[in-house]
Amino acid sequence: MKEGSLEAPTRHPIDWENPEFYDETKLDAELHRVFDICHGCRRCFNLCDSFPILFDLVDESKTGELDSVDPADYGKVVDKCTLCDMCYMTKCPYVPPHEFNLDFPHLMLRHRAVAAKKGETAFADRELAKTDRNGKLATLVSPVANWATAKDNSLTRGLLEKAAGLDREAELPKYASKTLVSLAKNAPAINREAPGFGRKAVIYATCFNNYNDTDVGTAARAVLAKNGVETEVVHPHCCGMPMLEQGLIGEVAKSAAIVSAALKPWIEKGYDVIALVPSCALMMKFEWPLISPKSEDVKLLARATFDLSEYIVDIAKKQGLAPGMKPVAGGVSLHLSCHSRAQNMGQKATDMLNFIPDADVKVIERCSGHGGAWGFKKDNFETALKVGKPVARAARDAAKSFVTSECPLAGVHITQGIDKLGGDGAKPELVRHPIQIMARAYGL
Numbered sequence: 001m002k003e004g005s006l007e008a009p010t011r012h013p014i015d016w017e018n019p020e021f022y023d024e025t026k027l028d029a030e031l032h033r034v035f036d037i038c039h040g041c042r043r044c045f046n047l048c049d050s051f052p053i054l055f056d057l058v059d060e061s062k063t064g065e066l067d068s069v070d071p072a073d074y075g076k077v078v079d080k081c082t083l084c085d086m087c088y089m090t091k092c093p094y095v096p097p098h099e100f101n102l103d104f105p106h107l108m109l110r111h112r113a114v115a116a117k118k119g120e121t122a123f124a125d126r127e128l129a130k131t132d133r134n135g136k137l138a139t140l141v142s143p144v145a146n147w148a149t150a151k152d153n154s155l156t157r158g159l160l161e162k163a164a165g166l167d168r169e170a171e172l173p174k175y176a177s178k179t180l181v182s183l184a185k186n187a188p189a190i191n192r193e194a195p196g197f198g199r200k201a202v203i204y205a206t207c208f209n210n211y212n213d214t215d216v217g218t219a220a221r222a223v224l225a226k227n228g229v230e231t232e233v234v235h236p237h238c239c240g241m242p243m244l245e246q247g248l249i250g251e252v253a254k255s256a257a258i259v260s261a262a263l264k265p266w267i268e269k270g271y272d273v274i275a276l277v278p279s280c281a282l283m284m285k286f287e288w289p290l291i292s293p294k295s296e297d298v299k300l301l302a303r304a305t306f307d308l309s310e311y312i313v314d315i316a317k318k319q320g321l322a323p324g325m326k327p328v329a330g331g332v333s334l335h336l337s338c339h340s341r342a343q344n345m346g347q348k349a350t351d352m353l354n355f356i357p358d359a360d361v362k363v364i365e366r367c368s369g370h371g372g373a374w375g376f377k378k379d380n381f382e383t384a385l386k387v388g389k390p391v392a393r394a395a396r397d398a399a400k401s402f403v404t405s406e407c408p409l410a411g412v413h414i415t416q417g418i419d420k421l422g423g424d425g426a427k428p429e430l431v432r433h434p435i436q437i438m439a440r441a442y443g444l
Helices: 023-040 052-057 071-079 088-090 104-117 123-128 131-140 140-147 152-162 205-213 215-224 241-245 249-268 278-291 294-304 310-316 348-353 372-376 381-397 408-421 434-442
Strands: 199-206 231-236 272-275 305-307 332-333 361-366 402-405 428-429
Touching: 023 052, 023 071, 023 104, 023 348, 052 071, 123 205, 123 310, 131 140, 131 205, 140 249, 199 215, 199 249, 205 215, 205 408, 215 231, 215 310, 215 434, 231 249, 241 249, 241 278, 241 348, 241 372, 249 272, 249 278, 249 294, 272 278, 272 294, 272 310, 278 294, 278 305, 294 305, 305 310, 310 434, 332 348, 332 381, 332 434, 348 361, 348 372, 348 434, 361 381, 372 381, 372 408, 381 408, 402 408, 402 434, 408 428, 428 434
Parallel strands: 199 231, 199 272, 272 305, 332 361, 332 402, 402 428
Antiparallel strands: none
16 A cells, blocks of 8 residues: 555444443544644645644644644544545545554544543434434424524524524524325336336435425435336434434444344345435445444445435436436536545436536535534534535536535535625525436426
């Protein structure tokens, strides 16, 4: 292995069941080792706020080296990590198989896991991470829930900011009145003349598309039916990404066991698995096998899982897409989410939109700055806007009619960034997922 080689990065299983994983002395030693290498490289200075904070700590210390930085300040670096994986996937020259063996995101995860084991995870953060419970309750009273979380509701948003740390200026997700699973009982008619006829796929609804934005799942089913794919929709449990953000790795392992067991019968019947949100696809394909490396169910699911855009492109390449798409006027600014890029599958959303006749796609391949629940928080929202400012500016200046992202939170965050920038031009219409652009092209 040579520095800067083109070998694919590899990742080691997360040794979270080993007591030494939680040894604070060993954790501090590893943080010091990794931070010292990062300080000497600084290639990641513009990815997120973790690295500028680390480098400022070093530069402002007595010696200008890591040896005079107080280890108590390491938490400031950890707090700004969104687990986007972009340092690991796109920047770091020292990831394994390099002998330095750096995995910055998983080291940040280890720090959070130690804090969680000590009971230092905030109560509000733990409760917000219970997305299945929250979604089930909120859909029952969605008008009230949406009124309470509306950005222009100064009364309740002030209370939410104090109680849960959610910035009152952040646009929070709305809740649907019916879940995607319940809506899926009315299946679209299958196009038996499509080249892809005969394919079968089970759609993992994900918390967000099951409880918040069901339109993405409905559009996905319509496009897949047009292309001859029989689909079912299930949501046995959350993928655990919100718990991973809190360092609650044991809870993620439980999620992996529940979902992989529920989807195993579908896979055995010949169904592919499609995840509607890139973060969930990343968990199922990459993170779960590292957290539960001995689980055969998890391995089976990882092999069978596709990101939504990835699956459409797979149909196009292997069988061909159904005819009937027409141009979508006005052009599209397409943001490629970090967790799409971290799947190491290429620009599948770009490929998908380019199947539309006369496609006019402006690709923006940079972090939106949101980072899951992290970007909603009072302590992070302004930083999230700052990190995402280049994306918002690129989307505004592209002068396209639509802006979209595979990440449901990134798209809304980008439009908030465009609002902050201002300007005289027309604001692009937000389309929650590029599959909805394809649905429009098909006239669905």
